[in-house]
């Protein structure tokens with residue numbers, strides 16, 4: 001079950017087979033990562049390709065870069081890749097501090113934030 005407030009540990013416990021790396025992102029993106037993992041598993045079930053040695057699926061790095069989510073995975077299916085890039089795209093509209101709607105901010109240091117979490121110098 002999805003907790004109301006998702007913490008790093010929740011995701012690691014819920015999706016141990018997918019997460020073989022740390023989560024190098026702020027807490028605001030944890031619901032996004034939770035949904036991405038859930039959708040990946042649902043998609044694998046729908047196309048009937050279980051995760052296996054021949055058809056692997058696990059993340060090797062999940063981090064923020066230039067304001068958006070980067071989730072690097074070892075995978076063998078196109079569906080997995082489509083889902084991952086869809087969530088990477090969505091991250092540019094979600095504040096990585098609180099999870100509220102946001103957008104890309106900053107001139108030199110680029111990040112994604114809601115109004116409240118935008119630095120005064122970037123407003």
Ligand SMILES: [Zn+2]
Nearest residue numbers: 095098114117
């Ligand atoms: Zn925020």
